[in-house]
Amino acid sequence: MDLNTVTDVARPRTREQLPVWTASDAWLAGGTWLFSEPQVHLTRLIDITDFKWPALTINETSLTIAATCTIAELNALPCPSEWIASPLIDQCCRAFLASFKIWKTATVGGNLCMSLPAGPMIALTAALDGVCTLWKADGGEQTVGVADFVTGNQRNVLAPGDLLRQIEIPVAALARRSAFRQISLTPVGRSAALLIGSLGADGTLALTVTASTVRPVRFCFAGIPQPVELRDAILHRIPDELYHDDVHGKPAWRKHMTLRLAEEIRAELQSVPRR
Known part of the structure; x- marks a missing residue:
């Protein structure tokens, strides 16, 4: 879609070249959502792709x-x-249910910054103990865990002019055994519940609940809990008002599926033999 109110596109190559932020600005990276609907309040896009950040860095x-x-x-x-x-x-990645065209354009950062409950990159990076680095509008820098970055449906900790720079995932999290569960109301629909569990070498169980809730919810158990302990923890930590409500699933159903998928993850990881 053409954004016919936009009259300027800034293309900074360094942080020092970033223009002063105004209320009619928007960051541009993949642009898959930005160009999907009218943005009549915008007059300038700030294209961050000329920063040429390495996509992935491993140490x-x-x-x-x-x-x-x-x-x-x-x-x-x-x-x-x-x-x-x-x-x-x-x-x-496949939880996007998107075409290869979207895969080649949409960005990890864009998915986090949209902060939709069903954002699968939110689920992935939160479950892997991801930490966001933010470039603050005042020139400073801030780090915040992905699970705390998203605060609600299309809400996050970014203030006007703040920019998500990167997400850092510890190698230790990638070395944990994991279990994945996702369900949609229809065969190719948006995620209504997406849960990820992981088992640490010390026996700790981490469980991340997304999509069914308006923001990520993380649980950590010293060992694999009994079914009733897991269920009670979820019922205690996720009040009914935290479950998302839209055409992709009603809160009561999302709650039911969260409890069911969490138990499936618990049982799967319990059956994994220790290395």
């Missing part, structure tokens, strides 16, 4: 995903064999 302790990394680039990452949680990458 001994972390995997760093640039905000401008596309879904296709992430999915094509050749992962070391010891990253036994790496199947989550493909599973979450």
Whole structure:
């Protein structure tokens, strides 16, 4: 869709070249949502692709995903064999249910910044203990966990003019055994519940609930809980008003599926033999 109110496109190549933010500005990376509907309040786009950030950077302790990394680039990452949680990458990428054209354009950072409950990159990076680096509008820098970055349906911690720079995932999280569950109201519909569990080498169980709730909810257990303990924890930590309500699923059904999928994950990880 043409954005016929936009009269200027800024293309900074360094942080120092970023223009002063105004209320009629928008960041441009993949643009798959930006160009999907009218944006009559916008007069300028700030294209961040000329920063030429490396899409993916691996070192001994972390995997760093640039905000401008596309879904296709992430999915094509050749992962070391010891990253036994790496199947989550493909599973979450495919939870988009998007065409190859979208995969080649849509960005990981864009998915986080849209902050939709069903955002699969939110689920992936939150479940893998991802930490966001934010470039603040005042020139500073801030780090925040992905699970805390998203605060509600299309809401997050970004203030006007703030920019998501990257997401850093610890290698240790990628070395955990994992289990993935996702369900939609229709065979090819938007995720109504997307849960990821992982089992640490010390026996700790982490469970991340997304899509069914308006923001990510993380659980951590010292060991694999009993079914009643898991169920009670979910009922206690996720009040009814936190479940999302839209055409893709009513809150009561999302709650039911959250409890069911969480138990499936618990049972699957309990059956995994210790290395």
